[in-house]
Amino acid sequence: MSIMNTETANKEQEVAQETMRIxxxxxxxxxxxxxxxxxxxxxxxxxxxxVYDELYKFRDQIHHVLTRxxxxxxxxxxxxxxxxGRVGVAIATSGPGATNLITGIADAQIxxxxxxxxxxxxxxxxxxxxxxxxxxxxxxxTPVTKWxxxxxxxxxxxxxxAKAFYIAKSGRPGPVLIDITxxxxxxxxxxxxxxxxxxxxxxxxxxxxxxxxxxxxxxxxGAKKPLxxxxxxxxxGRAENELKAIIEKAGIPASWxxxxxxxxxxxxxxxxxxxxxxxNYAPNKLTNECDLLIAIGMRFDDRVTGSLNTYAKQAKIIHxxxxxxxxxxxxxxxxxxIGDSKDSLAKLLPLLNKNTHTDWLQEFxxxxxxxxxxxxxxxxxxxxxxxxxxxxxxxxxxxxxGNAAIVSDVGQHQMIACRYAEFTTTKSNITSGGLGTxxxxxxxxxxxxxxAPDREVVAIIGDGxxxxxxxxxxxxxxxKAAVKVVVLNNGFLGMVRQWQQLFFxxxxxxxxxxxxxxxxxxxxxxxxxxxxxxREELADAVKEMIASKNSYFLExxxxxEDNVFPMIPSGASVSDVRLS
Amino acid sequence: MNEExxxxxxxxxxxNNIGLLxxxxxxxxxxxxxxxxxxxxxxxxxxxxxxxxxxxxSEINAKKIIGQFEKxxxxxxxxxxxxxxxIYTESCMFKIKSSLLFEEPQIQNIIKESNTRIVTxxxxxxxxxxxxxxxxxxxxxxxxxxxxxxxxxRSGRIAITKDEMKITEALLAFNNQ
Numbered sequence: 001m002s003i004m005n006t007e008t009a010n011k012e013q014e015v016a017q018e019t020m021r022i023x024x025x026x027x028x029x030x031x032x033x034x035x036x037x038x039x040x041x042x043x044x045x046x047x048x049x050x051v052y053d054e055l056y057k058f059r060d061q062i063h064h065v066l067t068r069x070x071x072x073x074x075x076x077x078x079x080x081x082x083x084x085g086r087v088g089v090a091i092a093t094s095g096p097g098a099t100n101l102i103t104g105i106a107d108a109q110i111x112x113x114x115x116x117x118x119x120x121x122x123x124x125x126x127x128x129x130x131x132x133x134x135x136x137x138x139x140x141x142t143p144v145t146k147w148x149x150x151x152x153x154x155x156x157x158x159x160x161x162a163k164a165f166y167i168a169k170s171g172r173p174g175p176v177l178i179d180i181t182x183x184x185x186x187x188x189x190x191x192x193x194x195x196x197x198x199x200x201x202x203x204x205x206x207x208x209x210x211x212x213x214x215x216x217x218x219x220x221x222g223a224k225k226p227l228x229x230x231x232x233x234x235x236x237g238r239a240e241n242e243l244k245a246i247i248e249k250a251g252i253p254a255s256w257x258x259x260x261x262x263x264x265x266x267x268x269x270x271x272x273x274x275x276x277x278x279x280n281y282a283p284n285k286l287t288n289e290c291d292l293l294i295a296i297g298m299r300f301d302d303r304v305t306g307s308l309n310t311y312a313k314q315a316k317i318i319h320x321x322x323x324x325x326x327x328x329x330x331x332x333x334x335x336x337x338i339g340d341s342k343d344s345l346a347k348l349l350p351l352l353n354k355n356t357h358t359d360w361l362q363e364f365x366x367x368x369x370x371x372x373x374x375x376x377x378x379x380x381x382x383x384x385x386x387x388x389x390x391x392x393x394x395x396x397x398x399x400x401x402g403n404a405a406i407v408s409d410v411g412q413h414q415m416i417a418c419r420y421a422e423f424t425t426t427k428s429n430i431t432s433g434g435l436g437t438x439x440x441x442x443x444x445x446x447x448x449x450x451x452a453p454d455r456e457v458v459a460i461i462g463d464g465x466x467x468x469x470x471x472x473x474x475x476x477x478x479x480k481a482a483v484k485v486v487v488l489n490n491g492f493l494g495m496v497r498q499w500q501q502l503f504f505x506x507x508x509x510x511x512x513x514x515x516x517x518x519x520x521x522x523x524x525x526x527x528x529x530x531x532x533x534x535r536e537e538l539a540d541a542v543k544e545m546i547a548s549k550n551s552y553f554l555e556x557x558x559x560x561e562d563n564v565f566p567m568i569p570s571g572a573s574v575s576d577v578r579l580s
Numbered sequence: 581m582n583e584e585x586x587x588x589x590x591x592x593x594x595x596n597n598i599g600l601l602x603x604x605x606x607x608x609x610x611x612x613x614x615x616x617x618x619x620x621x622x623x624x625x626x627x628x629x630x631x632x633x634x635x636x637x638s639e640i641n642a643k644k645i646i647g648q649f650e651k652x653x654x655x656x657x658x659x660x661x662x663x664x665x666x667i668y669t670e671s672c673m674f675k676i677k678s679s680l681l682f683e684e685p686q687i688q689n690i691i692k693e694s695n696t697r698i699v700t701x702x703x704x705x706x707x708x709x710x711x712x713x714x715x716x717x718x719x720x721x722x723x724x725x726x727x728x729x730x731x732x733x734r735s736g737r738i739a740i741t742k743d744e745m746k747i748t749e750a751l752l753a754f755n756n757q
Binding site for chain 2: 138139142143146147148149150167198199200201202323324325326327328329
């Protein structure tokens with residue numbers, strides 16, 4: 001585990017300047033090391049065996065983590081990337097190994113996560129012959145990758161891998177897949193590695209136009225009721241400090257999308273909460289009351305906007321984004337500031353007037369008070385018998401003092417985690433936002449913990465999603481990854497059940513689960529575990545889990561039929577956010 | 581911007597790489613946009629390919645998909661133009677039985693009046709070629725169809741835009757970085 005500290009990870013390996021005659025598979029490992037890769041996640045198989053043979057030789061310099069399924073490898077690479085901002089790497093064989101990566105790749109594409117996936121492929125003379133474990137992974141992955149490429153000659157390897165890392169991490173990040181035929185792995189080349197610094201057809205960071213920034217400043221300075229909605233673009237652009245400076249100077253209430261969470265501490269007085277389907281009452285309601293909506297590094301996802309026909313129609317819109325294709329894609333903007341978020345916000349700051357907007361901020365406080373009375377109080381300090389997901393989050397906040405990275409899966413527990421987790425540190429909310437991939441959290445938490453071993457990493461998972469990648473308990477055990485895994489077990493696919501209750505007349509089609517003994521399963525992997533069924537056991541159990549130096553599994557049996565509120569019904573207006 | 585559906589010519593300048601056609605067609609497919617015609621060739625710049633694609637969509641959607649094309653790593657620039665903003669043509673070929681040339685003198689008049697070129701003639705068949713607008717080609721096909729056509733083929737649209745497309749400048753800007 002000594003090779004997994006962040007210090008060595010940041011220190012990129014010395015690049016070999018002299019050329020040397022080596023095999024393609026050795027070149028792959030040397031390229032990865034030259035890009036500073038210290039850990040990669042994967043699963044061996046026929047078409048990638050030459051690379052695994054080299055991984056064996058280089059095992060003191062690069063740590064390969066054997067996940068129990070290739071999907072786990074892709075999500076672990078995502079978790080690694082999301083907590084560290086570095087490129088995550090996953091590796092798999094051809095055919096089923098490669099196709100098993102696809103869900104993770106699609107997730108990384110829609111959530112702009114920099115990962116590089118390397119797949120083995122049958123030898124080039126067999127391509128197109130329906131050979132054993134041959135699949136057209138380049139064709140399959142095209143719509144869900146930022147870039148992909150098939151290598152059929154050893155000599156192409158250094159340049160293609162250099163491009164892969166450059167593309168994955170530059171501009172708006174995303175997944176890259178490199179498919180390498182077995183003969184290219186066995187073949188020899190004169191190896192020399194040069195990092196990619198530019199591609200003529202690719203503009204990763206469009207230059208911020210000063211006139212767009214001034215137009216934005218003018219609108220902000222003139223606004224009476226401005227509202228910021230920031231997204232992951234702030235985190236990816238490392239613009240957290242600039243965002244904070246702006247909201248403090250101009251006194252603007254700031255809300256966040258699910259992927260933007262943790263860029264500003266939860267406790268910040270101008271942090272007015274989450275927008276979207278299960279977001280906070282105030283920012284959703286007041287989206288349709290503000291006179292200026294300032295979107296920063298977010299993409300107006302339908303789960304954020306609800307019905308577009310009634311979304312912020314009264315407001316002027318400013319949109320900051322690095323990706324020009326996001327401008328006017330869903331919401332028509334008045335001023336678009338295209339460019340890197342850190343750079344754009346830094347240029348905006350000196351142009352803003354000091355302001356407070358006290359009355360406007362009070363409107364958020366008033367609506368929060370309503371939400372607190374009708375929803376939050378009962379979620380966090382319930383008086384009924386059954387345990388709520390919210391009170392589990394509250395205990396985790398208390399024990400971790402908001403310093404943990406929370407890795408959530410998909411469903412009710414995810415919404416509760418994002419609503420109630422308290423964050424002090426950026427890059428701490430790791431969840432599958434755009435794709436909504438159940439099974440994401442367990443492997444992503446492993447990747448996150450290994451990338452940031454000094455941080456507390458708590459996975460919050462439902463009983464449904466847990467069983468989608470439950471095999472990764474084996475990876476936790478083998479790697480001794482000190483991940484804390486909390487399963488909030490309500491015996492249902494809770495979010496689908498909630499929709500069935502509210503919109504399908506309580507016809508609970510295939511949402512009730514007969515679950516196994518999760519604690520026994522975790523124990524089978526020699527992971528310290530506990531089950532909590534009563535409120536009086538909860539605080540001690542969470543305390544024990546957080547105090548543990550090792551991995552820990554905690555199952556909390558929560559109320560079976562609780563619902564998550566507030567809620568904007570699918571296709572409704574943000575103004576119609578419901579509290580019950 | 582206009583939501584009326586009309587014909588747009590999309591020009592995409594790209595690197596010459598395997599798989600790019602797949603990436604471009606996937607962008608249309610995902611949005612359920614039918615491709616009316618697609619032509620790809622070398623462009624005025626060595627090593628740079630040009631796709632000319634005709635689709636019937638609204639201008640709003642034309643603008644959005646241009647953004648999606650330009651987002652692709654190997655796409656240099658993409659543009660959309662209306663028919664008025666381009667000079668365009670299509671080309672077609674006919675294979676017809678040679679005996680008809682003598683039996684049906686009307687065919688010779690059709691060839692002359694339509695400015696159609698005879699590519700080859702042999703004992704069994706002759707081949708005609710014509711470039712022009714879709715309606716000219718359609719009218720020629722209708723006229724010849726009366727006598728019997730052995731084979732007919734029409735190309736996609738090729739188009740030159742009236743305004744300048746600053747591809748060379750874009751590439752130079754990269755080189756000068």
